[in-house]
Amino acid sequence: MAKDHKQGKRGLNIIIVGCGKVGASLTEQLYKEGHDITLVDRSSDRLQALTDMYDVMGIVGNGASYKIQREAGIDNADLMIAVTDSDELNLLCCTVAKRVGDCAAIARVRTPDYSDDVSYLKEKLGLAMIINPEMEAANEITHVLSLPAALGVNSFAHGQAQMIRFKIPENNRLDGQKVMAMARNISGDVLVCAVEREKQVFIPDGNFELHQGDVVSFIAASKAAKEFFERIGMPNKPVHNTMIIGGGKAAYYLGKMLLDMGIEVKIIEMDRKRCRELSVLLPQATIINGDGTDEELLKEEEIAYVDSLVPLTGIDEENVLLALHAREVSDAKVITKVNRNAFHNLIDKLDLGSVIYPKYITAEAIVAYVRAKQASMDSSNVETIYHMFDSRAEAIEFNVSASSRVTDVPLKDLNTKDNLLIACINRYGKIIIPGGMDCIQAGDTVVIVTTHTGFQNIEDILR
Template sequence: MRVVVVGAGEVGANIASGLADAHEVVVVDTDPERVEAITYQLDVLAIEGDGTSLATLKEAGVEDADMLIASTDSDEANIVACATAKTVSDAFTVARVRKTDYLTTWRGAEGAFSVDFMVCTDLLAAETIVRIAGLPGAQDVDSFAGGRVRMAEFEVTEESTLANETVESADRFESLTFAAILRNGDVEIPRGDTLIEPGDKVVVIGSPESCRLFASELTPTNGLESSDEVYVVGGSEIGYQTARLLEAQGVTPRVIERDPERARELAEELVGSVVLENDGTDIDFLEREHVADADLVVAALSSDEKNLLVSLLAKRLGAKRTVAVVEDGSFVDVFETVGVDVAVNPREVTAEEITRFTREEHTQNVAIIESDRAEVLEIEVDDESLLANRTIADATADLPQGVVVGAITRDDELITPRGDTVVRPGDHVVVFAETSILEEVTPQL
């Protein structure tokens, strides 16, 4: 597949990196330094030019492209790039936007803006925050098979009851499979005698209830409840969308916004929230508002530095859990190292969503793990699949190491896979696979 990516920033570069191994990728950007950097970093063709220009897109070969992905920081430029591409090609167009208004318009009129698929950065970030917040201790969460299967990633702390246990002894949760252990940057497929060490990140796949039970053993809470104290600091679009989604779950968040006009807007829109007009970085105010009793604090200000400050102040006061929005992806590890429980980078979330979409040709759903070290795929098994009418043990013996069958759904029933489980055509299988073997494995499944 030939893919033209307009924009070589953080989102575009991540998308190009995820597609370069399996597709012919052309990247277009106006910044010569970005063009030079991506030329040396990736096996792609990089062109300096304006992606909204028909001449530039023709130079990039858009007339023969299968897909155009517009991922600059300008919503308008992305929409124009898609519309321009449609005048000379049948390429499937994908536009990244931040304004939810554009997304609402696009959803309301099929083919609006000449965009075939639209991704809203701020809404995706808010959905990620709420999804992670609903499962205590989780750093990543995704659903498969219509919500019947969940994948979750957790970090094991010194205090966890699972620390220094073997996988065999920790495997006491019904309908749960230990898919992988992420340790020191490496992906390890666990065996029964594999020791779970403090600092490990564990990827599990199973029923939502089993994932909740697993989470509660790692972190002794039950996830967000309507009675929980939740604070959203910052009335940005991400903060607003986060509060709106929390309201939909029956939670009454307290939204802190410094700007009086924006605070009034939020109070009118968020009828199920309590909006407080004040400075969320003021420790005296946070103490008066009893942030020490917070079950969750979401830092969604417009500055990474302020989000870090708010998160650390909240933790110092006694808040149980903090989630911070981090616009600069290079700061994510720093935030989590110094004490923020989860750092969400909207650009990375967007890049993963677009990359996920491009990989769904042969799969029902895809989740990308740890910046593309591995993926979790949902596949409908057909008669040609290597898995069809074979036991898990027999089939996986013919696959390279690095593949784990995490769950099977059959006729709306969840089946926990074991070595002697027989996979049938029509089954939906959720599979964990290391990225390095995906290109080899996916066609066989």
């Protein structure tokens, strides 16, 4: 079962408790970045699958046990990440780790009962991070619903800048436009950061020509994005109502957020007891007890006329079929939640609207923390990371806290690596889409987009 730690170790000593979807995703990403990983899980089969795939240690047992943590090397660990299915076990793992070892600790906590206590728990237990995948997924879904022309929306600079992904439709005015012409003729307030065309990812320069069918990621101040879509003939019809299929934790978080935004919410859930709970938790929502995959019920509940549909059942196949059905019978904005990574390429080929992967959202937040912790210099820290186009590109937000080799130099004079773009500068709340004469200053946060991986410090952008 167990394997030897990698020779010539670099990076951090990390213990991951829980080898489910999020644990597996974290193992893949952190192993790729060169960290020394020990996995703990009660299931020997789950451990075997991951230790066969990666050169990592595996220990069968209860991750909250003092004996098991010692065996896993807690005395020398830099970080404990607890992502089992039990919130209580995750919090206990981290509490034991903080008492026994001198390490940082991250817990996955999903239950709505704890969601209001996150700050208190984090402070009292001394945790580096508490992360809730369902709440993060609901957050991402609300961002996309506020900009329905987009396939995906990621936030930087505390929500003041957004990275937006969309597909150029047929006969759109962007077809055949060069990036520099687009900036001149349509909008200088957005910057095209990355383009996927026929499975290839490009970090475009000004001469790059856009074509219909391209999946384009651009960055803009939050207010500029809507205006840009209107100028290119892709208006954002506001979403007034949403139908959610499935009444789990993610549905609760999403329903609550949408109701707070003034959007009508209808949730279809098969379990009668859960329907009663939801009607108490979300009294303003319409809760329907029924099978959300029943075509007749969906017709009866007027799926043809809803502004948006979000399948949030626990079964990926059901979510995919519901999304395809909605695309067939309505003009609704469809957002599909997918938990597993199997058949990823097939899912990309289907017309599912926007696709959300909660485990990746969780993993990205943790990887951003790990890179910030690992950074050797104090002049900058990783604030946010988003993996783009199946991890073939990254958008990284750095907090530039002190002067360094990249500060006070016009961007045109910086000797940066190939396939890299300085996409956005946030200067005390003012979003700057940079040109060649702009400079990075101490105190800025800076977003870069690159096909390189593993950047920990802003100076990594230099050759």
